[in-house]
Amino acid sequence: MKTLAKHREIWLLAAIVLLIAIIALRFPVFARPGNLLNVFNDYSILIILALGQMVVILTRSIDLSMASNLAFTGMAVAMTNAAFPEIPVVFLILMAMAIGTALGAFNGVLVWKLGIPPIVVTLGTLTIFRGATFVLSGGAWVNADQMSQGFIALPRIVFLGLPVLSWSAITAIALFHLLMTRTAFGRSIYAVGINPTASVYAGIDVGRTKFLAFCLSGLVAGLCGYLWISRYVIASVEVANGYELSIIAACVIGGVSIAGGIGTVAGAALGALFLGIIGSSLPVINISPFWQLAISGSAIILAVVLNARGERRQGRIILRRAEA
Amino acid sequence: MSSPLALPFQTGGHPAADSTGSSHMIHTSVESPKPLPAGGEITPLLTLSGISKNFPGVRALSGVSLSLYPGQVTALIGENGAGKSTLVKILTGIYQPDEGEIRIGGQPAKLPTAHAAFEQGITAIHQETVLFDHLTVAENIFLGHAPRTRFGMIDWRTMRANAKEVLETLGAGHIDADAPLSDLGIANKHLVAIARAMSIDARIVIMDEPTAALSAKEIEELFLLIEFLKSQKKAILFISHKFDEIFRIADRYTVFRDGQMVGEGRLAGTTQNALVRMMVGRAVDHIFPERQPKIGGPLLAVSGLSHPTEFDDISFELRQGEILGFYGLVGAGRSEVMQAIAGMTRTSRGTIMLRGQEIAPRSAADAISAGIVYVPEERGRQGVVIGMPIFQNVSLPSLKRTSKSGVLRLAEEFRLARTYTERLDLRASSLSQDVGTLSGGNQQKVVIAKWLATKPKVIILDEPTKGIDIGSKAAVHGFMAELVAEGLSVIMVSSELPEILGMSDRVVVMREGRIAAIRENDGLDAEMLVRLAAGIAQ
Numbered sequence: 001m002k003t004l005a006k007h008r009e010i011w012l013l014a015a016i017v018l019l020i021a022i023i024a025l026r027f028p029v030f031a032r033p034g035n036l037l038n039v040f041n042d043y044s045i046l047i048i049l050a051l052g053q054m055v056v057i058l059t060r061s062i063d064l065s066m067a068s069n070l071a072f073t074g075m076a077v078a079m080t081n082a083a084f085p086e087i088p089v090v091f092l093i094l095m096a097m098a099i100g101t102a103l104g105a106f107n108g109v110l111v112w113k114l115g116i117p118p119i120v121v122t123l124g125t126l127t128i129f130r131g132a133t134f135v136l137s138g139g140a141w142v143n144a145d146q147m148s149q150g151f152i153a154l155p156r157i158v159f160l161g162l163p164v165l166s167w168s169a170i171t172a173i174a175l176f177h178l179l180m181t182r183t184a185f186g187r188s189i190y191a192v193g194i195n196p197t198a199s200v201y202a203g204i205d206v207g208r209t210k211f212l213a214f215c216l217s218g219l220v221a222g223l224c225g226y227l228w229i230s231r232y233v234i235a236s237v238e239v240a241n242g243y244e245l246s247i248i249a250a251c252v253i254g255g256v257s258i259a260g261g262i263g264t265v266a267g268a269a270l271g272a273l274f275l276g277i278i279g280s281s282l283p284v285i286n287i288s289p290f291w292q293l294a295i296s297g298s299a300i301i302l303a304v305v306l307n308a309r310g311e312r313r314q315g316r317i318i319l320r321r322a323e324a
Numbered sequence: 325m326s327s328p329l330a331l332p333f334q335t336g337g338h339p340a341a342d343s344t345g346s347s348h349m350i351h352t353s354v355e356s357p358k359p360l361p362a363g364g365e366i367t368p369l370l371t372l373s374g375i376s377k378n379f380p381g382v383r384a385l386s387g388v389s390l391s392l393y394p395g396q397v398t399a400l401i402g403e404n405g406a407g408k409s410t411l412v413k414i415l416t417g418i419y420q421p422d423e424g425e426i427r428i429g430g431q432p433a434k435l436p437t438a439h440a441a442f443e444q445g446i447t448a449i450h451q452e453t454v455l456f457d458h459l460t461v462a463e464n465i466f467l468g469h470a471p472r473t474r475f476g477m478i479d480w481r482t483m484r485a486n487a488k489e490v491l492e493t494l495g496a497g498h499i500d501a502d503a504p505l506s507d508l509g510i511a512n513k514h515l516v517a518i519a520r521a522m523s524i525d526a527r528i529v530i531m532d533e534p535t536a537a538l539s540a541k542e543i544e545e546l547f548l549l550i551e552f553l554k555s556q557k558k559a560i561l562f563i564s565h566k567f568d569e570i571f572r573i574a575d576r577y578t579v580f581r582d583g584q585m586v587g588e589g590r591l592a593g594t595t596q597n598a599l600v601r602m603m604v605g606r607a608v609d610h611i612f613p614e615r616q617p618k619i620g621g622p623l624l625a626v627s628g629l630s631h632p633t634e635f636d637d638i639s640f641e642l643r644q645g646e647i648l649g650f651y652g653l654v655g656a657g658r659s660e661v662m663q664a665i666a667g668m669t670r671t672s673r674g675t676i677m678l679r680g681q682e683i684a685p686r687s688a689a690d691a692i693s694a695g696i697v698y699v700p701e702e703r704g705r706q707g708v709v710i711g712m713p714i715f716q717n718v719s720l721p722s723l724k725r726t727s728k729s730g731v732l733r734l735a736e737e738f739r740l741a742r743t744y745t746e747r748l749d750l751r752a753s754s755l756s757q758d759v760g761t762l763s764g765g766n767q768q769k770v771v772i773a774k775w776l777a778t779k780p781k782v783i784i785l786d787e788p789t790k791g792i793d794i795g796s797k798a799a800v801h802g803f804m805a806e807l808v809a810e811g812l813s814v815i816m817v818s819s820e821l822p823e824i825l826g827m828s829d830r831v832v833v834m835r836e837g838r839i840a841a842i843r844e845n846d847g848l849d850a851e852m853l854v855r856l857a858a859g860i861a862q
Contacts, residue, residue, distance in 0.1 A: 182731055182732050182734075183727070183730050183731055183732055184723040184724070184726075184727040184730050184731075184732060185730060187716065187719075187720070187723060187732065188723070190712065191709050191712065191720055194709050194710070194711045194712060195705070195708075195709045195710070197705050197706050198705070198706050198707055198708065198709050198720075199709070199720075200668070200688060201668070201688055201698065201700050201706050201707070202688065202720040202721040202774070203687065203688040203689035203691075203692045203721050204689075204720070205687065205689065261711060262711070
């Protein structure tokens with residue numbers, strides 16, 4: 001399976017390179033390193049969110065509330081910043097992560113202790129968190145001129161040639177990779193996703209593992225709340241509305257199985273980049289936004305078909321063994 | 325001490341007059357052979373001959389034959405793993421035989437799909453019915469062959485009326501055709517399954533442990549129905565572990581042992597003991613390891629352990645260095661007791677003491693850290709994590725030991741995996757290989773290695789050699805002998821008599837959720853164990 005998954009990521013990488021090459025035929029500037037780094041920076045937030053979502057999906061769950069969590073947390077830190085500009089940004093980032101984790105933990109508790117299906121829980125909290133954002137702000141916006149300089153500047157600071165926002169995505173990729181491959185927690189995530197029954201027998205608390213996965217996706221959503229608001233310098237109830245679908249799409253295109261247990265950090269990150277390339281290239285080569293949507297949609301279905309094929313082959317092996 | 329439970333229906337193929345009094349059957353056998361003079365042999369409706377079925381590493385059936393006669397009940401008898409289920413799956417079109425011939429009504433027949441079996445008039449009624457809980461009774465009866473209106477839509481009115489009619493002919497008029505199936509008890513669900521069989525004009529009815537979940541009264545009702553089906557000239561295959569039922573309802577018997585047919589004939593004139601002997605008598609094809617048990621003091625003491633629905637008042641002791649066999653029929657509650665000891669299910673009463681200290685494991689993790697591990701029966705579902713490499717499978721319950729503040733130490737993981745897989749003589753090209761690419765026997769070795777790596781004091785093996793090849797069996801048995809020689813204690817749940825007799829120091833026999841007997845394995849014989857497990861001996 002490892003080799004199969006590896007193949008999948010290599011294929012995705014090849015698809016991305018091919019895509020860039022095709023676009024470069026009509027619009028050579030697009031393929032310049034400077035522009036590609038810009039695309040990476042533009043989609044850094046999606047990459048980070050997709051990593052959090054991936055962990056949840058690996059445990060056979062799904063987190064539909066990430067974008068709403070992001071909006072609420074973003075609004076909370078923006079309002080704090082507007083009211084108390086003297087609070088250092090580092091503290092606001094920690095606050096964003098804490099709020100995000102708390103919201104994720106709320107999802108996690110409902111899944112763990114009440115046994116409600118994750119899709120139902122997070123469909124509910126998707127609306128609740130969005131509504132709470134409205135209640136918190138009274139429907140008002142927080143504008144650029146209300147935010148402190150430090151708050152806005154941080155993601156844009158260039159360090160070793162890259163903005164801090166890009167570095168956050170790179171750091172997240174590295175940390176998630178270590179988490180998933182080098183820690184007991186990461187191992188339990190995969191075990192729970194592949195075979196929950198065997199995991200229970202092995203002494204792994206399946207519910208608790210899912211809870212922690214939701215905490216992690218919440219943490220990531222909270223962090224991205226700050227990143228999003230400081231990048232687009234506006235906080236409103238509408239922030240990232242519907243973005244949960246892009247997050248999930250990135251995971252699916254990246255080879256993360258919706259059935260759980262299969263998926264890698266590299267895959268999820270590449271899936272997000274794939275969406276990034278499509279989203280940022282099609283407008284410049286004058287393809288209408290409707291075609292953009294159609295192309296992203298086709299990519300999702302194609303990815304699912306390819307992944308399902310891979311998994312089916314595996315399923316046969318399982319069946320043969322089970323009969324033996 | 326056996327008590328032959330006789331016998332009102334042992335007279336052969338012609339039961340007394342139709343007990344339900346219905347002479348206008350809506351469905352009769354289309355091709356039922358001409359009646360022959362009473363007492364004479366009749367032509368079988370279905371014959372299987374020379375049927376073989378192989379699975380990788382296992383020969384499930386080898387050259388078996390079976391005949392089913394119209395208007396007669398044939399009992400299929402055999403230990404667990406004798407090949408009964410495989411045969412049922414062949415008859416219902418789920419498996420294809422590798423060799424052999426199926427004849428229905430004298431004509432060679434092929435059953436390539438479940439639908440083909442259905443078209444041939446073969447239907448199966450399972451232990452747990454395979455009907456649809458959320459559909460109504462009428463829908464269940466006519467699923468797949470519902471009456472249609474002129475426009476091709478389902479003709480609900482006719483369907484309901486027909487459903488009522490079929491139910492009434494079965495004496496089951498009390499069942500509401502519009503009720504959702506989930507409202508019905510198991511006995512009534514069986515009635516619906518039989519009504520379904522009647523509605524598709526089934527000629528051959530397979531009943532796989534139909535009484536397992538029924539009360540005594542419901543069993544009586546089921547038997548009345550079977551008599552009715554007999555009067556309709558249906559050929560019935562009746563699979564049961566319960567000898568009293570077999571003698572009560574069946575006309576003929578066929579005995580399977582290790583995938584072979586070892587005897588058949590009329591039930592009249594045979595005895596329970598003769599059938600038991602056929603079931604268990606076998607050539608010795610497997611040498612169990614010689615060992616000199618060094619049994620120490622009590623290690624694990626279970627007393628009065630009870631569960632609201634699964635088992636009651638389970639008390640036994642496991643000594644240091646002992647192999648304690650747990651024998652019983654499927655569904656006797658052995659696995660359930662073991663799961664409770666391993667912290668997987670809660671008990672209502674009773675205590676578990678390990679080395680004189682009470683433990684109350686609330687999760688598998690608790691039991692593992694106390695030193696009790698449970699190697700579950702279903703290797704594929706509960707044991708291995710297919711898609712993970714071998715070394716990760718082995719270290720899964722030991723992640724606390726192979727990691728340092730949550731960070732895995734790969735070298736430590738590999739060391740652990742290598743140590744234990746080498747001891748079990750695992751055949752794999754690399755420990756990074758996906759466990760799903762291994763054979764069943766080697767997967768089982770990975771599962772056992774994984775549990776040994778937790779350094780347990782007590783290891784509970786549930787059907788440790790089920791469905792694996794002879795070579796791997798011998799390896800597992802040899803290994804069990806080594807383990808106890810090192811002072812570990814083993815509980816072995818097994819339905820294979822040779823394994824129980826060949827490996828155990830003592831044997832606990834369970835029946836219907838209670839302990840029926842605890843015996844030293846000294847002069848025990850297979851027949852005695854079967855009689856204890858079936859409740860026909862004290």
